Amino acid sequence: MNSDSANSEPLNELLSLLGETPERPKAEGAHVPGDADRDAETFGRKQRECLSSMEIGELAAGALDDTRGAALLEHVILCNTCSQRLREAKRDLGRELSSEEKSILDGLRSSQAEWQSALVARAKRPGSRRVWNWVGFAAAALVLLGVGGFWLLNRRGPERLLDEAYLEGRPFEYRLDLPGYSGVKQERGAGSSRAQESDTFADAEKTVGALRRKGATDASSLRFIGVMQLLDGHADDAIEPLTQATDRSPNDARLKTDLAVARAVQAQQEQQPSDYGAALNLLAEAIHSDPGNQAAIFDAALVCEQMKQYDEALRYWNQYLELDSKSRWSETARQHLSEIELKKNAGKMR
């Protein structure tokens, strides 16, 4: 039972009353649970998985229709975790902003027109099927045929697909040298693809297929294939194209970082510690050729932690924070830094 439940006293009274009561046959005319109830969730037996944050938010903000809302609430009332999450969400979403929070809101960059215009420019797609008329379409088709390039046939170019796929979340802790922040996305079952749940990944999958059929061998196409495999949770399939890309363009720090991440993820999945060493070498080379490469430094710190080289990890985290002290990546860096320092102070590591 939730300790801060608003109305636990009356229920406790019922519970204590009931605790002293023997089982008794059901009274005549009382509701007898039917077949549908037999499969229903009970307090000790939940059948449905806990609600997602979106579902909790939709319930708390009153955004659902009655049928769907009722189905979700059926689970909530039987689940301590979801009960607590819904209660907190109701309290958070239902309250007014405090004066302190109002001043934070007023001071946000996102409240300014320039920020909003930049966001719109970023969100706006370069072309829209809806607004194209036949004349425009024919003209564009001529241009496409004239150029004859694969890339222009694709609505979103590989670079943009890569950026968008990355922003949808990364299935590992390491950072790639791509713009923006990418949250860690929980791993799915083996063999599954994110193309089933994301248009971006579905488009990327088609592009990877087309590039493979075309036999693309240039570094940027190979990078696209490798990084998409990596983001789709298939580090083993990412290594070959990324190795080839690095061979084609040996001074590219970004490619070395990508390959290092693939090796580090594989080391973790296959429990092959030797791959961590290979990953760290690649990262050291990337940092050597591009000392300001934040992704490479970030990953080097993580790999050092995996290899239990905590002093080295500390050095890399500090180096990282000198380059970036404000982004969301820096939050992770600070967390790792303080955890290592805490452990060191507690004498748990050399």
Next chain:
Amino acid sequence: MATLEEAQELQELITRCAGQNDARALQEFVRLFHPVIAATVIKTARRFGPAGSEIIDDLIQDTYLKIFSGRGRILNEVRVEDKSRLYGFFQAVAFSVVQDHFRQQYAQRRGGRAPLMSMDAVEGVGESGRGAKLCEQELLLDKIDRLVREVSPRETMKRDRLIFWLNHRTGLSAREIAELPSVGLSEKGVESVLYRLMSDVRAKILRMKEPSEKARSKKERA
């Protein structure tokens, strides 16, 4: 509830934004929904401790990108029948972006990619005998649940049961319950259902106790 004209205007705006090529529509969308999205991000983030304005701005940006991503799929699915439900939907998107961000951070701090474990799953671990006590309590809760079903009129049984447990277990007030979808009652209506259920269940338990108490006193007399 939005007027028909308001609803049509909002639906048109959402449809134009879903195409993602209409800068003016996107700009208008951001202007219109920024206050609710930003306020939701600030309030939700507060639960996880103080967050700097950089992080708040990032999370607000993530919310917009989530709304506009996937070829406007989210926006294509939105139907403006009820203005408050529409605002609630964008509140929910912002809420989920913030929750997922901090929950991931929390999970990372506690073991890298380890999935978040339900609190229910860990309950009962630790103190000896606590698991058994919880099982016992679950059985009692099931009994009360059966009684709630029994004392409720068949036609409102599902709704009454939800109201009872949302108050007594989830800890929501009558006002908060009345605001939820599928309840369909005013705050006063919810209070009245709660009062009736509580009295009926209590009376039913007391009636169940009577025969055993009579038997005990008979035994004592004998």
